[in-house]
Amino acid sequence: MTNLELPSYLQQSASVKDRFERLKNRPVSLQVKNLQKEFLTPQGSKVTALNNINFETYKREFVCVIGPSGCGKSTLIRILAGLETPTSGEVLIDGKAVHGPGPDRGMVFQGYTLFPWLTVKKNVMFGLEMSGQGRISSEQDALQWIDLVGLTKFANSYPHQLSGGMKQRVAIARALANQPRVLLMDEPFGALDAQTRAKMQSYLHEIWKNIDITILFITHDLDEAIYLADRVLVLKAHPGEVQEVIEVPVPQPRSPDQLLSPEFLATKKRLEELIHPPEEDMTINEDHLNMVRMVSVDNDVDSVF
């Protein structure tokens, strides 16, 4: 990181401070209490993937979860989705404990997981039909959601005819069509190229602003986390524990010009410190390869510098 004079990431402007004040007065939409997850390895020893996780998100808040590999962030979101059961602890949505997957939580996966045998429209209709809504009204609803993600022209296309970004937009529309309370997103843009990714981040913010939805978004990209989130939940690995919950001091609404603002850089510096702590043992430098010169002496280009 640069050693420019950066403000502390804890320093918030008056309007940001005021916004967080109001945000924390909203009702709690998702609450995680003393969540514990242990696995048995094939060798029979016990591994703690998540240890005593506690946090809550407020209504219509955007929370990013970030952490080094092995911190159990995927396990966490799978438990929230109901795809895995915790060893102990509780997950509450609007105060009600959840058991198993349910339509109150939508999920967008990293792999696109669209049903390849259904058209875009039928994919979006899937959840609506599962909830018992009739064919005609679910078709109408689906078309609205498809319009919202800008894919009306592709309503009758099959997933394999779409690009990665378009597939993920369909996946978002499909998850939102059920009108869940919370949208869980597991590194949804991880497989996209940088440009598409930036576009998708703006789309997502646009959707979030206009819909009554709380978003919990997993990423390993620091910029993405800061750019998207109201608050960032930082996990640490072995065992997975909440290390810090950072209130992002970058004012809303966000725009790409903020990527170089002092608040942004200060937050990024803090995240860097948390996720890649300075190495204690400096004797082993893994970045340096044990190379000898393998270029012949009379090579046309003697040095690359």
Place this chain on the structure above:
Amino acid sequence: MKKLFSVTAKLNSKQRILISIFSFIIPLLIWSLISYVPYIWHPKVEVTHIGDVSYFSEGMLIDREVFDSEVETALSQSLEVPRGNPANPVYLPAPHEVAVALYTAFTTEPKRRNEKWLHESLWDSIQVIFWGFFISSLIGIPLGILAGTYDVFSKLFEPFIEFFRYLPAPAFGALAVAILGIHEAPKIAIIFIGTFFQQVLVVSNTTRKLDPSLLEAAMTLGAKRMSLLFRVVIPGIITHLFKDLRILLGWAWTYLIVAELIGTSSGITWFITQQARYKNFDNVFAAIIIIGVIGLTTDLILAQLGKRIFPWEKGRANS
């Protein structure tokens, strides 16, 4: 030329058709070489002039060594020398003979009144295959899907089926006749036994290959047990299932020949054995080729049908 043999290069459609035609021309060419070029193989001599050899008769096929030694004997005793042309054994007819037989086999009246025409025999065979395969699929596909979806059913069915599939289907021939009589039923049973056990295992394997994240996505969208099975598992595997069935249908044909020998011999196998008895090997070859043509044609039709009924497969990378 270099491009043709590059590992990753795909042929264009014209090249593909051309080379596919070659895959039939090459064996035909080898067959023609052996049949028409004298001295390539031709281990026999067809006698055209018997000379003074008492046991020869015109049109007789004699081993070449025997013929040569008879010629030598005749020469040394200054008797009339027999003449003949190199020939192949009777069991290898030339391509043109088989080609003619492909037509005449259908037009030749059966030797006895109660015997069947070739097309009737073929129709019998197709019916046996159809019923054997149909009954097997009717039970095998649902069991396979259940075993592939639920671990309980997998452990309940598969160990026994794994054991049973090693038992050769023809071994049940006598039993099938004892239970089901001598006509069509035991034959259908043999096709069933030959297909069913493989089918369950193949289908359950295919079902297990379904991307589990599709099931997870469906669950987060509110799908429960039955809708998971009918709205996700089955449509998710159906294209692969269809390919499996095409391959299994091919296997069913291999059991047909054994099945038709059980009880009263019938169908295309009856025709083949009958013609072999009369030494009409051109008809035997014709019948074998007809089986191949029927098999290949059904497969091509099913492949086209697949493209029709699974529109999402069109233009999708083969996975």
